[in-house]
Amino acid sequence: MKIGELSRLTGVSVRALRYYEEEGLIRPERGGNGYRDYCDGADEVVRQIRGLIECGLPTRIIRDILPYLDGPADLLPQAPCAQMLDQVAAEREQLDRRIRCLTRNRAAIDAYLRAARTAALAAEDGEAAMRPTGV
Structure with a gap:
């Protein structure tokens, strides 16, 4: 390609x-x-x-x-220097922090969606209850 x-x-x-x-x-x-x-x-x-x-x-x-x-x-990597290993470990820690943040954000979005869907269903049920029957 x-x-x-x-x-x-x-x-x-x-x-x-x-x-x-x-x-x-x-x-x-x-x-x-x-x-x-x-x-x-x-x-x-x-x-x-x-x-x-x-x-x-x-x-x-x-x-x-x-x-x-x-x-x-x-796989065996070439022997990296201690500084390189420290940097890779620091990058991994940063990834872990981002993953935790993303996980919290996803949980917040999920909670919002559940609440919004519940509210939407309640609103629909309320509107249906207020409609005259037989119409």
């Missing part, structure tokens, strides 16, 4: 896709004409990259994490 099609499928701009390639996050094949050709499944990888970026992870960490998203759990 060409870069424009991948962009349309994922909602990621062509410019961002080129940036992902520059950062080593995706590796399209090149046709004889020099056009990028993305393999099947590239759209899912791009969505995963986008999700990790939206979570605040820098691309250099994403590059290291990508093989673990769908790969075997026994």
Whole structure:
């Protein structure tokens, strides 16, 4: 698939896709004409990259994490320095905080929807009770 099609499928701009390639996050094949050709499944990888970026992870960490998203759990990373491990741990803690916040927000939205639906049903029942019978 060409870069424009991948962009349309994922909602990621062509410019961002080129940036992902520059950062080593995706590796399209090149046709004889020099056009990028993305393999099947590239759209899912791009969505995963986008999700990790939206979570605040820098691309250099994403590059290291990508093989673990769908790969075997026994992959052995290159020995990272202590600072890198600390940064990845800090990013994970930040993700945990965001997940807790999102979970609270979802619970609040669910509670609102339940209350709103109950109120809507009560309003409908009240209107039905006020209508004259036989009309």
